[in-house]
Amino acid sequence: MATDDPLEAVPLEQLRSRSSMKWRTYPADVLPLWVAEMDVDLAPPVVEAICAAARSGDTGYAAGTAYAEALAGFAESRWGWDQFPVHRSALVADVMVGVVEALRLVTEVGDTVIVNPPVYPPFYAFAEYSERNVLEAPLGDDGRLDLEILADAFSRAGRSGTRAAYLLCSPHNPTGTVHTAEELRHVAALADEHGVRVIADEIHAPLVLSGARFVPYLSVAGDSDAFALASASKGWNLAGLKAAVLTAGAGAEADLRRLPEVVSHGPSHVGALAHTAALTDGGAWLDALLAGLDRKRTLLAELLGAHLPGIAWRPPEASYLAWLDCTGLAASSPDVNGPTPEHVAPGDVTTVVGATRFFLTHAKVALSAGEAFGAGGAGHVRLNFGTSAAILTAAVRAMAAAENAVVGVHPREGCLDPVTALR
Numbered sequence: 001m002a003t004d005d006p007l008e009a010v011p012l013e014q015l016r017s018r019s020s021m022k023w024r025t026y027p028a029d030v031l032p033l034w035v036a037e038m039d040v041d042l043a044p045p046v047v048e049a050i051c052a053a054a055r056s057g058d059t060g061y062a063a064g065t066a067y068a069e070a071l072a073g074f075a076e077s078r079w080g081w082d083q084f085p086v087h088r089s090a091l092v093a094d095v096m097v098g099v100v101e102a103l104r105l106v107t108e109v110g111d112t113v114i115v116n117p118p119v120y121p122p123f124y125a126f127a128e129y130s131e132r133n134v135l136e137a138p139l140g141d142d143g144r145l146d147l148e149i150l151a152d153a154f155s156r157a158g159r160s161g162t163r164a165a166y167l168l169c170s171p172h173n174p175t176g177t178v179h180t181a182e183e184l185r186h187v188a189a190l191a192d193e194h195g196v197r198v199i200a201d202e203i204h205a206p207l208v209l210s211g212a213r214f215v216p217y218l219s220v221a222g223d224s225d226a227f228a229l230a231s232a233s234k235g236w237n238l239a240g241l242k243a244a245v246l247t248a249g250a251g252a253e254a255d256l257r258r259l260p261e262v263v264s265h266g267p268s269h270v271g272a273l274a275h276t277a278a279l280t281d282g283g284a285w286l287d288a289l290l291a292g293l294d295r296k297r298t299l300l301a302e303l304l305g306a307h308l309p310g311i312a313w314r315p316p317e318a319s320y321l322a323w324l325d326c327t328g329l330a331a332s333s334p335d336v337n338g339p340t341p342e343h344v345a346p347g348d349v350t351t352v353v354g355a356t357r358f359f360l361t362h363a364k365v366a367l368s369a370g371e372a373f374g375a376g377g378a379g380h381v382r383l384n385f386g387t388s389a390a391i392l393t394a395a396v397r398a399m400a401a402a403e404n405a406v407v408g409v410h411p412r413e414g415c416l417d418p419v420t421a422l423r
Helices: 012-016 044-056 066-079 095-106 122-129 147-159 181-194 250-257 261-265 269-281 283-307 354-362 389-407 411-415 418-422
Strands: 089-092 112-115 133-136 164-169 197-201 227-230 244-248 321-325 380-384
Touching (some): 066 089, 095 197, 147 181, 181 197, 244 250, 283 389, 354 389, 389 418
Parallel strands (some): 112 133, 112 164, 164 197
Antiparallel strands (some): 089 244
């Protein structure tokens, strides 16, 4: 394994000392491959930016456009987009806070929010928090946007007599799908035809892997009345340093001017400094990370093929999240795991049911429950492979041992402890 791989730099003992959600939600004998945190140290330019702010006492309120300017430079160098509208941007606390604020600008209580399940659970939770009604337009069987289903959802939203917004997850979470320029142009045309306001969540954009290319939504719909949200938080593992950029298309500039001044109080100044440093000076670290994620994606394919061939999946085009179809496993069988409770609702990231409950109980591996991701999620799990080869290997082998014990293959391996196996 390459020694410059950020995913190989942090031993399990050090990870266990972390106090974030990933490492404190479950007991110490559980390997956490669930919430979207990577097992890395911070990029050196980010560390220096944070330390410099602390040394100089630069810990006041966030201000200025340095973050947006850094994002513009990153967009040009990485995606070939040289038209990022810094003058139509605003600093917000994080991407989902920005989504809520954009929803408040373009819809009202009782209006419709369209999503593409299976999709990031907070899309449901924040829409409900904003008192909007969710309308599902599921992805196609190929895991991509189904434009006919989307057109029908846009049409139904219009017939309902309410205004509608469409939360576009780009790249898509949990499938890792990277939408093409052609797909995005179709989305923009449909939105224009039906009067639907697009809000694009592009938080995973820096993490597009080999074989795919990210296209910013506003690069193909820049004259539209859409919004886009971006952040360095996923690319550089900065979720605890709150800051994101909300950007408006030309047709949404007047809406952006209505953004309440109080929204600017939410972002962390130190967070904005860290994100700016990541985008400006963290390119080499990101390249090493992407190479490591490519290797982990390949390793996961090898591990699943060798140990859990009953799982169906498509290797993601972006990020470090794998969407695994476990419906062919005993782990998803009600006879083995009991029926899924009827009260499980999309959006609850604390959900532990079905195959997720099985693997947590019998393999001591924590995953994200597919049921939380909406329609099409039952029987699935989301696995975070943004970790070391040793941890990923131990986790998949423990999952396989638990599954095999149920179906009568090597039953004595069913109590394999993945943490012990790492020692």
